[in-house]
Amino acid sequence: MRDEDKLDLIFGALANKTRRAILARLAEGEATVNELAEPFLNAPEDEKMSLPAISKHIKVLKRAGLIIRGQNAQYRPCSLNVAPLVAVSEWTEQYRHIWETSFDRMDTYINQLNLKEDDNE
Amino acid sequence: MRDEDKLDLIFGALANKTRRAILARLAEGEATVNELAEPFLNAPEDEKMSLPAISKHIKVLKRAGLIIRGQNAQYRPCSLNVAPLVAVSEWTEQYRHIWETSFDRMDTYINQLNLKEDDNE
DNA sequence: AGGTTAATTAACCACATAGTTAAATAAAGC
DNA sequence: GCTTTATTTAACTATGTGGTTAATTAACCT
Numbered sequence: 001m002r003d004e005d006k007l008d009l010i011f012g013a014l015a016n017k018t019r020r021a022i023l024a025r026l027a028e029g030e031a032t033v034n035e036l037a038e039p040f041l042n043a044p045e046d047e048k049m050s051l052p053a054i055s056k057h058i059k060v061l062k063r064a065g066l067i068i069r070g071q072n073a074q075y076r077p078c079s080l081n082v083a084p085l086v087a088v089s090e091w092t093e094q095y096r097h098i099w100e101t102s103f104d105r106m107d108t109y110i111n112q113l114n115l116k117e118d119d120n121e
Numbered sequence: 122m123r124d125e126d127k128l129d130l131i132f133g134a135l136a137n138k139t140r141r142a143i144l145a146r147l148a149e150g151e152a153t154v155n156e157l158a159e160p161f162l163n164a165p166e167d168e169k170m171s172l173p174a175i176s177k178h179i180k181v182l183k184r185a186g187l188i189i190r191g192q193n194a195q196y197r198p199c200s201l202n203v204a205p206l207v208a209v210s211e212w213t214e215q216y217r218h219i220w221e222t223s224f225d226r227m228d229t230y231i232n233q234l235n236l237k238e239d240d241n242e
Numbered sequence: 243a244g245g246t247t248a249a250t251t252a253a254c255c256a257c258a259t260a261g262t263t264a265a266a267t268a269a270a271g272c
Numbered sequence: 273g274c275t276t277t278a279t280t281t282a283a284c285t286a287t288g289t290g291g292t293t294a295a296t297t298a299a300c301c302t
Contacts, residue, residue: 008136015132016260017125020212027219033279053261055280060259074269074278082220089213091141092206098148099203137290154249174291176250181289195248195299244302251296259288266281272274 006065007091010084013064018049019057023066026080030070033058036078127186128212131205134185139170140178144187147201151191154179157199 013019022036037054040047058078061067065084070077134140143157158175161168179199182188186205191198 004138004141007141008138011132011136012259015129015136017129018260020125020128023216027216034277049260050262051278052263052280056260059280076279080219082216085213085216086220088209089217092210092213095144095148095203095206096210098201099207133289139290155247170290171292172248173250173293177290180250197249245300246302247300248298249296250298252294253292254294255290255292257289257291260286262283262285264282264284267279268277269279270275270277272276 003087006084007087009064010066010088013060013066013084014088016057016060018054019061022054022057022061022078023080026067026078030077030079032075032077124208127205128208130185131187131209134181134187134205135209137178137181139175140182143175143178143182143199144201147188147199151198151200153196153198 014023018040021039025031025036025039033051033055036058037049037051040049040054041051043049058067061078062069066081067078068081070079135144139161142160146152146157146160154172154176157179158170158172161170161175162172164170179188182199183190187202188199189202191200
């Protein structure tokens with residue numbers, strides 16, 4: 001698979017709040033699926049989620065290379081792999097000169113305006 | 122919409138090679154839909170794409186706030202808005218200390234191994 | 243008014259995501 | 273061997289993505 005195409009999987013994996021939360025948790029150290037799921041099992045109604053749902057999210061993260069699975073008895077702990085995040089960082093770097101050169105604050109302003117308009121469409 | 126949820130749209134918009142190519146083109150200056158579509162209309166078989174396809178991609182990019190539309194006669198030029206890219210950059214920054222502290226090269230190595238294994242699954 | 247150009251929308255298809263509940267697998271511990 | 277614990281898979285539903293071709297809208301130019 002080409003590097004360019006890996007970015008599809010990586011960005012796709014990051015395009016979900018639950019998965020980003022899982023990564024944030026893994027940044028503090030490896031965890032089992034149950035540990036990762038725990039905060040979602042007993043969560044406010046609108047954020048509640050089942051174990052298989054988390055299991056699927058983990059699959060997506062693994063496919064993107066963002067996590068590595070271990071094996072320890074019946075536990076299959078997840079740990080964060082930062083390499084794809086480095087790839088994302090490098091990708092965004094190519095645009096840095098644009099927002100550092102000139103219309104930084106103005107762009108931000110227009111963007112906020114723009115998102116508000118979108119809400120009415 | 123919360124900032125956290127905007128990231129869903131932003132990462133989702135970036136999770137596609139065609140859309141990233143459109144952004145790369147826009148980094149060089151504003152362009153009309155036809156101008157953006159041109160390289161895809163006459164492309165090698167496997168990359169060929171129609172105008173409406175590009176139009177849809179632009180819609181996704183606009184929803185994520187990555188492009189701003191102008192209006193000039195029947196032209197509706199697109200221009201890049203970097204604010205969401207700044208948001209992505211800031212999001213990845215929170216992980217930088219992890220890959221800068223220790224197992225940088227090792228993580229990368231494991232990741233590559235990992236992706237190869239995935240191909241066989 | 244009629245035609246050209248730019249761009250979007252409609253209607254459709256195939257497939258992926260995101261979730262559910264229920265069943266299956268795998269290893270551990272009596 | 274049977275039960276418990278950890279995790280995944282199956283089967284299903286609803287919705288989003290990514291593409292197509294054909295039709296529509298919008299503004300310009302004679």
